[in-house]
Amino acid sequence: MTSERCALLLRAVNVSGRNRVPMAELRTLLSERTALTGVSTFIASGNIICDDPGDIDSARSEVRALIAAAFGVDTPVIARTHAELVAALEENPFPDAAADKLLHVMFLEGPAAPGAIEALEQRLLPGERISLVGDVLWIDYAEAGVHSSKLTKAVLDKALGVAGTARNLRTVRTLAELTA
Numbered sequence: 001m002t003s004e005r006c007a008l009l010l011r012a013v014n015v016s017g018r019n020r021v022p023m024a025e026l027r028t029l030l031s032e033r034t035a036l037t038g039v040s041t042f043i044a045s046g047n048i049i050c051d052d053p054g055d056i057d058s059a060r061s062e063v064r065a066l067i068a069a070a071f072g073v074d075t076p077v078i079a080r081t082h083a084e085l086v087a088a089l090e091e092n093p094f095p096d097a098a099a100d101k102l103l104h105v106m107f108l109e110g111p112a113a114p115g116a117i118e119a120l121e122q123r124l125l126p127g128e129r130i131s132l133v134g135d136v137l138w139i140d141y142a143e144a145g146v147h148s149s150k151l152t153k154a155v156l157d158k159a160l161g162v163a164g165t166a167r168n169l170r171t172v173r174t175l176a177e178l179t180a
Contacts, residue, residue, distance in 0.1 A: 005038065005179040006056065006081045008063055009107060010046025011165040012153070019073045021046065029070055034062050042178055043171070049178045052081065076163040078107050082179035089176055093131040094140045097169070102145060106137040106156070106166040113161030120159045123150040137164060 013021040023041040030039045030048065036059060038051035053059035060077040068074045080088070088105060097103035117132050124130065127142030128149060137160070141149055156164065167175070 004052045004082050005049060006052055006079055007085065007175045007179055008048040008050065008060065009078045009080065009165045009167070010048070010067070011076045011078065011163060013046040013067075013073060013075055014044045019075060021067055021071050021073055021075075025070075026067070029066060030063065033066060034059070036063075040178070042174060045167075046075070046165075047167075047171070047175060049175070056081075076109060076165065078109055078163070078165050080107055080175075082176065085172060085176040085179060088133070088136050089172060091133045091136070092169075093133060093138050094129060097140045098143060100169040100173075102141045102143070103169040104139045104141065104146070104166040105169060105172045106139060106164040108135040108137060108160060108162050108164040110162050111135060112137065113159070116159045116161065120151060120156070123155055125149060137166075139166065 010021065013019045023044055027039055027041055030036050036050045036053055040049045041047060042049060048063070056079045060079050064075065064077045094103055112132055112135070117130065120130055125142070125144055125148070127144065128151070129140040131138045139151060
């Protein structure tokens, strides 16, 4: 095990009253029922910070199973180390985005399906931009914002063919700081 910390990102929890996972209770359960150490959370939307668990895939599976058992919520758990978060920030294809809250970083569980970007480009509204950098999809929602976009969860899931979870640029910067 190294001294590097990582972020375990839960998909779509505590959004609009659905998929409720109380972060304080989750922190306690993770500390009591898993081998994770240095556990903390950041904001209520499912960001877990912990020490490098060594076997990241095993940790993701264990956290997913714990959340399903304790809260009845089955959600993908996507992990990124501090180095991976920093690398994603350094590879930002849209440094000229209008606002940090409108630029989202979607971390994918694995490679996107062939043709995913082409399929998503057909759905873009004027001013929106997307770019796939490795297993990170960057979405610049422009001035219209996330809620008016045609890039809904269902559209993204279908085109990408793999689970992902998005955070705005400000949150990703904070996660990088918290995992340092």
